Amino acid sequence: MSIFKAIVGFGLVFSSLSAFAIDQGNIEKSVQLKDGSTVHQFKDGKMAMESKFGRPYRMKDGEVMETTNGKSIAMKGDEVARLSNAIRSHMRP
Ligand SMILES: [Cu+2]
Secondary structure (H helix, E strand, C coil): CCHHHHHHHHHHHHHHHHHCCCCCCCCCEEEEECCCCEEEEEECCCCEEEEECEEEECCCCCCCCEEEECCCCCCCCHHHHHHHHHHHHCCCC
């Protein structure tokens, strides 16, 4: 039977939960961007980027992003390490 299917299914579920489920104590809000990625804002106002595949990536401070509803946000900070720590600690059993 389809163990493979189950694994793939789990992967999809996990990636769709993505960082929304992680480290909510530190992430104040998460905004979906037009290109499919997500910007997470921490409580201190700094931000981190998450790609549409659920991976953290770098962005330059001050770079402008466009949200799905057409708003522009300027990048503040580049907390990629903080976001990947949050993702790693979430994946630990
Ligand atoms: Cu950004």
